[in-house]
Amino acid sequence: MENLAENRTAYTDLEPATDIPNENHYYLNMGPQHPSTHGVLRVLLEMDGEYVVDPQPVLGYGHRMQEKMAEHKNWMAFMPNTGRMDYAAALPYNHGYVALFERLCGIEVPARAEYIRVITSELNRIVSHHLWIGAMLLDMGAFTPILYTFDDREQVLDILEDVTGSRLTYCYFRVGGVCKDIDDKFVEKTRAFIKRQRERFDIYNKLVTGNIIFIKRTEGVGVISPDMARRYGVTGPVLRGSGIAYDVRKNEPYSVYPNFDFEIPVGRNGDSYDRYMVRLLEIEQSLRIIEQALDQLPEGSFLGKAPKKMKMPTGDCSFSVEAARGELTYYLVSGGGDIPYRLKIRVPSYSNLSVLPELCQGMLLSDLVAAMGSMDLVIPEIDR
Amino acid sequence: MNNRGYFGELWFGAKSLLIGLNVTIKELFRPIVTVQYPREECEITPNYRGHVELVFNTETGGCDCIVCGMCAKACPSDCLVVKGEKKEGEKRKSLTLFSLDFTKCSLCGSCVETCPKGALDYSQDYNIAGFTREEFHYDLIERLERRHQQPLAAAAGGN
Amino acid sequence: MPPELLRMIIAAVLVVAFVFLNAMILGYMERKVSAHIQRRPGLMEVGPHGVLQLIVDGLKLIGKQLVVPEGSNKFLFRLAPVLSFAPCVLPFVVLPFARKLQIVSMDISLIFILAMTSINVIAILVAGWASNNKYSLFGTFRSVAQAVSYEIPMLLSILSIILITSTFSLQGIIAAQKYYWFILIQPLAFIIYFISGLAETNRAPFDMPEAESELTAGFHTEYSGMGFSFFFLAEYANMFTVCSIATVLFLGGWKGIPLPLGDYTGIFWFMLKVYGLLFVMIWVRWTYPRVRFDQLMTFCWKYLIPFSLANLLITAVLVKLI
Numbered sequence: 001m002e003n004l005a006e007n008r009t010a011y012t013d014l015e016p017a018t019d020i021p022n023e024n025h026y027y028l029n030m031g032p033q034h035p036s037t038h039g040v041l042r043v044l045l046e047m048d049g050e051y052v053v054d055p056q057p058v059l060g061y062g063h064r065m066q067e068k069m070a071e072h073k074n075w076m077a078f079m080p081n082t083g084r085m086d087y088a089a090a091l092p093y094n095h096g097y098v099a100l101f102e103r104l105c106g107i108e109v110p111a112r113a114e115y116i117r118v119i120t121s122e123l124n125r126i127v128s129h130h131l132w133i134g135a136m137l138l139d140m141g142a143f144t145p146i147l148y149t150f151d152d153r154e155q156v157l158d159i160l161e162d163v164t165g166s167r168l169t170y171c172y173f174r175v176g177g178v179c180k181d182i183d184d185k186f187v188e189k190t191r192a193f194i195k196r197q198r199e200r201f202d203i204y205n206k207l208v209t210g211n212i213i214f215i216k217r218t219e220g221v222g223v224i225s226p227d228m229a230r231r232y233g234v235t236g237p238v239l240r241g242s243g244i245a246y247d248v249r250k251n252e253p254y255s256v257y258p259n260f261d262f263e264i265p266v267g268r269n270g271d272s273y274d275r276y277m278v279r280l281l282e283i284e285q286s287l288r289i290i291e292q293a294l295d296q297l298p299e300g301s302f303l304g305k306a307p308k309k310m311k312m313p314t315g316d317c318s319f320s321v322e323a324a325r326g327e328l329t330y331y332l333v334s335g336g337g338d339i340p341y342r343l344k345i346r347v348p349s350y351s352n353l354s355v356l357p358e359l360c361q362g363m364l365l366s367d368l369v370a371a372m373g374s375m376d377l378v379i380p381e382i383d384r
Numbered sequence: 385m386n387n388r389g390y391f392g393e394l395w396f397g398a399k400s401l402l403i404g405l406n407v408t409i410k411e412l413f414r415p416i417v418t419v420q421y422p423r424e425e426c427e428i429t430p431n432y433r434g435h436v437e438l439v440f441n442t443e444t445g446g447c448d449c450i451v452c453g454m455c456a457k458a459c460p461s462d463c464l465v466v467k468g469e470k471k472e473g474e475k476r477k478s479l480t481l482f483s484l485d486f487t488k489c490s491l492c493g494s495c496v497e498t499c500p501k502g503a504l505d506y507s508q509d510y511n512i513a514g515f516t517r518e519e520f521h522y523d524l525i526e527r528l529e530r531r532h533q534q535p536l537a538a539a540a541g542g543n
Numbered sequence: 544m545p546p547e548l549l550r551m552i553i554a555a556v557l558v559v560a561f562v563f564l565n566a567m568i569l570g571y572m573e574r575k576v577s578a579h580i581q582r583r584p585g586l587m588e589v590g591p592h593g594v595l596q597l598i599v600d601g602l603k604l605i606g607k608q609l610v611v612p613e614g615s616n617k618f619l620f621r622l623a624p625v626l627s628f629a630p631c632v633l634p635f636v637v638l639p640f641a642r643k644l645q646i647v648s649m650d651i652s653l654i655f656i657l658a659m660t661s662i663n664v665i666a667i668l669v670a671g672w673a674s675n676n677k678y679s680l681f682g683t684f685r686s687v688a689q690a691v692s693y694e695i696p697m698l699l700s701i702l703s704i705i706l707i708t709s710t711f712s713l714q715g716i717i718a719a720q721k722y723y724w725f726i727l728i729q730p731l732a733f734i735i736y737f738i739s740g741l742a743e744t745n746r747a748p749f750d751m752p753e754a755e756s757e758l759t760a761g762f763h764t765e766y767s768g769m770g771f772s773f774f775f776l777a778e779y780a781n782m783f784t785v786c787s788i789a790t791v792l793f794l795g796g797w798k799g800i801p802l803p804l805g806d807y808t809g810i811f812w813f814m815l816k817v818y819g820l821l822f823v824m825i826w827v828r829w830t831y832p833r834v835r836f837d838q839l840m841t842f843c844w845k846y847l848i849p850f851s852l853a854n855l856l857i858t859a860v861l862v863k864l865i
């Protein structure tokens with residue numbers, strides 16, 4: 001027993017429990033195993049009653065050294081890792097990575113391949129938003145919406161599985177194209193899904209968007225002002241929820257996005273409700289993009305000629321794509337050869353999380369959960 | 385949006401709650417969409433990428449692998465081991481060992497894509513579970529032979 | 544043995560058995576209804592359509608160890624589940640299941656039930672306090688505040704019925720609904736009672752004390768095995784009590800179309816009505832997100848209490864005039 005007690009003190013030394021600034025405050029560990037941190041995020045909360053005084057995210061529980069791994073192997077061998085950072089929307093990660101090398105080495109991509117990339121990426125974005133809507137509502141105590149969104153999500157996953165071969169951690173894009181062509185069945189199923197999803201919005205709106213409890217829980221909660229968003233480098237739907245119409249697909253168009261007519265939904269108040277609305281509207285915009293892409297889909301090859309053993313030129317290069325959670329940037333420094341000297345991945349969830357301490361000061365615990373849910377954090381992406 | 389007033393809020397709220405109840409009661413009587421796995425199973429797409437598997441060549445009655453080792457080299461996770469030896473009187477090497485450590489495989493497909501002979505393909509096996517890691521160290525030649533005894537299954541696996 | 548004592552013992556056994564049975568029926572119902580709302584089959588494995596699942600679950604819970612966390616107040620920690628379970632059995636003693644089916648008929652049976660159901664709060668308080676867990680404590684605070692405030696509109700809405708019937712006896716109240724159910728003349732009181740009932744029994748959307756996503760499991764975070772199942776039984780028993788009061792006060796109790804069961808016909812209608820209300824409770828739970836704690840209070844003080852007071856006033860005036 002002696003020993004045990006001693007060990008306990010040693011352990012609690014790790015916690016800053018000794019220097020609580022105010023004796024009425026106390027610390028609450030939310031996570032790393034907690035129902036609403038969605039993965040292994042730990043938030044150390046300094047609390048005053050039910051009010052959060054100072055929330056501090058503690059990271060690293062899911063760290064896998066992805067960036068370091070990239071420095072140790074042939075750059076092609078890193079490809080499957082890209083799909084494992086943001087598991088909820090892996091294709092944009094694939095996209096950014098292959099596009100980076102296409103830019104660096106000046107590789108042409110056939111038009112059909114670019115269209116396929118856009119279609120599948122947008123499908124993946126929709127899937128990710130489905131997951132988010134469900135998880136956010138789960139955070140707020142509604143258990144049913146997640147099953148409805150998962151019903152829709154399964155439709156898309158089936159479509160994606162048919163072409164990519166997997167359901168979650170895709171490794172589908174290749175430098176110079178994609179690894180498998182889409183067929184008429186894919187087009188047909190995707191069109192059927194678009195129709196179905198448009199009808200399903202009705203259920204979302206009735207059950208969630210217009211629900212007084214949901215509105216009360218999210219309106220005016222977790223307001224990120226445009227200024228604050230800029231200061232923290234917040235991106236994606238969180239940034240757009242604050243009213244800043246920044247979307248890499250529009251502002252720095254890549255692939256064939258300029259060919260499509262779509263809008264960037266923005267919020268007005270920057271609260272959780274706006275972030276919800278932005279994502280819901282983004283699903284509709286993605287559907288529009290997919291629809292147009294299917295109409296314009298050119299014939300041709302789906303995988304251009306890429307040299308098998310590729311040597312990179314020396315120099316550096318970066319590429320940004322709009323992932324489901326915001327701007328994703330790959331920055332690569334090459335010293336020649338086929339192993340990158342350094343690969344920096346700037347992930348959206350990380351900067352979105354960094355706003356949390358300022359955002360959630362003085363909030364109720366329940367609001368913190370709702371505000372954190374509205375950020376759409378994917379922890380393996382933050383930790384990498 | 386917030387100034388609906390005392391009664392306006394009540395009216396709006398009550399209406400939204402009733403609409404919500406209406407949605408769920410309707411769903412209650414609609415057919416279920418899930419299947420009771422493992423009693424029923426979903427149909428799985430032929431494009432599903434399981435672990436890699438040697439392709440059975442119906443003409444030669446074996447596999448096409450020429451033991452070039454390209455797949456093992458391309459594998460980012462080093463989970464393939466290919467060994468072969470030259471038997472007397474034969475021109476090419478013949479395969480003696482082809483093992484896959486599925487615990488490390490990331491299902492990236494590099495091996496399948498690099499194989500010059502198309503000797504590798506994905507299996508349709510998704511029902512994999514085991515009690516030890518060693519159960520996932522597959523001997524692909526043995527698996528091929530096992531499938532070979534059931535030629536129909538082998539053809540389906542080959543896609 | 545005097546016959547009265549024998550009757551009491553049999554009744555007590557029946558009541559406890561019914562509490563367990565009720566928990567099983569409700570647990571099954573909840574899981575099936577929620578599953579079908581979410582378009583899944585739900586329980587399927589044990590027995591036809593999984594009807595035996597709850598028995599198996601119960602056995603599992605009995606077989607589990609009650610882990611008493613270190614640093615907790617061990618006596619109170621063990622006491623709390625019993626404290627929560629015992630009082631919620633007592634209301635069954637006075638519930639009028641049918642014309643002749645009531646174990647004890649009391650003139651103040653309504654008050655007795657209300658008194659018993661409010662003991663549950665103390666059990667939750669003890670459980671949360673003894674657990675020595677911050678999440679449990681949160682759940683407890685919320686629960687106490689919630690139960691205390693929602694008691695007011697609940698009692699006020701009951702009072703407007705009492706003004707009409709001028710009796711606290713449940714049989715008396717049922718008898719007063721000879722020609723029409725009171726829900727027809729007191730719809731507002733019924734709605735207020737039902738909402739407060741949801742809050743009283745800690746049901747979603749007012750399930751603050753056990754809000755999973757915030758407090759992991761609220762006041763019973765630390766409980767396992769039978770400790771947990773006592774809370775579970777108590778919750779379902781309380782739901783039953785709340786709904787049966789609603790049935791008695793507003794839906795005519797055991798009254799219904801006569802069936803060839805003599806004086807015991809009533810139990811069929813009574814159960815039908817009660818489980819109908821319980822279905823609504825379950826349906827509500829699987830539809831809405833959880834409200835926030837302060838909103839819960841605001842709703843109570845801003846809407847429920849004024850409305851129930853107004854309702855009471857109007858009722859009083861009308862009763863006086865007629």
Ligand code: SF4
Nearest residue numbers: 459489490492493495
């Ligand atoms: S799929 Fe990828 S990781 Fe798996 S064996 Fe083939 S190359 Fe290696």
Ligand code: SF4
Nearest residue numbers: 449450452453455499
């Ligand atoms: S790349 Fe193909 S042919 Fe070469 S060793 Fe691998 S399986 Fe055999």
